[in-house]
Amino acid sequence: MARLKFEGIEIEATEDVDVLSALLQAGANVAFSCRIGVCQSCMLRSVKGDVPKEAQTGLRDSQISENFFLACQCVPSNDIEIERPYTTQHFLEGIVSSVDDMADGMRRLRIDAELAYRAGQYVTLWVDGQTGHRCSLASLPEANSPLEFHVKPVAGDRFSDWVTRDVNIGDTVRLQGPVGATFYVPGHTQQPIILAGTGSGLPAIYGILRDALQNAHQGDIHFLAEAQDEKDLYLRSLLSELDDGQNRFKFHHIVRPDLAEGPGIYQGAMADFIEDEFGTLAGWRSFICGDPPAVERIKKEIFLAGASLNEIHSDPYYQIGNPPGHIPSMSDSAS
Numbered sequence: 001m002a003r004l005k006f007e008g009i010e011i012e013a014t015e016d017v018d019v020l021s022a023l024l025q026a027g028a029n030v031a032f033s034c035r036i037g038v039c040q041s042c043m044l045r046s047v048k049g050d051v052p053k054e055a056q057t058g059l060r061d062s063q064i065s066e067n068f069f070l071a072c073q074c075v076p077s078n079d080i081e082i083e084r085p086y087t088t089q090h091f092l093e094g095i096v097s098s099v100d101d102m103a104d105g106m107r108r109l110r111i112d113a114e115l116a117y118r119a120g121q122y123v124t125l126w127v128d129g130q131t132g133h134r135c136s137l138a139s140l141p142e143a144n145s146p147l148e149f150h151v152k153p154v155a156g157d158r159f160s161d162w163v164t165r166d167v168n169i170g171d172t173v174r175l176q177g178p179v180g181a182t183f184y185v186p187g188h189t190q191q192p193i194i195l196a197g198t199g200s201g202l203p204a205i206y207g208i209l210r211d212a213l214q215n216a217h218q219g220d221i222h223f224l225a226e227a228q229d230e231k232d233l234y235l236r237s238l239l240s241e242l243d244d245g246q247n248r249f250k251f252h253h254i255v256r257p258d259l260a261e262g263p264g265i266y267q268g269a270m271a272d273f274i275e276d277e278f279g280t281l282a283g284w285r286s287f288i289c290g291d292p293p294a295v296e297r298i299k300k301e302i303f304l305a306g307a308s309l310n311e312i313h314s315d316p317y318y319q320i321g322n323p324p325g326h327i328p329s330m331s332d333s334a335s
């Protein structure tokens, strides 16, 4: 039996129980999402005691050397003393440079931070030790350009409340990441491309589109946005700004019948749209970002339409649960 020490509580973790489960059972307020070692939102740090190697799979060498580990994958065989990574200096600091309203009720958040990333990757933005949110990057990594995030207001969600109500220019946030392997790689410039996204993945495919256009991609590009509600229609105005009149990409909204109608809107299922619009996707390169079930479904539909699995790049976004409660200031939890 291993003893866990975490923020003043001591827990006896029974065999086969992972650290995340043990902490949650003891009432600790720790972030988590996928519980399968993918999203890294449960990352903690051992300040005393070894952690099993399998609990560090996927972490960077610098994080491993500092004893970071994934709590959901950690079943310790010895006592460990644990702290939140947020209270260390290992997350990049960013400063909110602007926040404004976008179309259809969305909010745009811009943050100044020296982050090396690719358009289409995502980061976890931490407002405090407990409030984090996976945000895909809609910006391009250009010198002196802020990071850009599109945030959908969701009632009762602490991060959303912060973006819609509490944020101030000059606020400090911390960034974890970037993560994700779904981004445009220059080359094969004549290859047709599908960019498909839902919900939180829409900013990512918007970023990938910008990257492909900036790299003068010549093949057909189709942007497929599956809208689950009115807010998911917000990209129309941004995409029309990108349209230089040379027909370099086509934009399609896939919606349920009662949601919207008009040019560029397809009422029905993604699979039906793909069949009607393309017939086959053999030879196409695809990028898919969004909620895990939607990403898996769209990936399958694109594969069944003839695309090679090697040419399908996808990132499911496992969102972090933020329990309701007080949002502490930076000084409450920073070391």
Ligand code: FES
Binding pocket: 032, 033, 034, 035, 036, 037, 038, 039, 040, 041, 042, 043, 070, 071, 072, 073
């Ligand atoms: S990696 Fe542990 S909750 Fe996702």
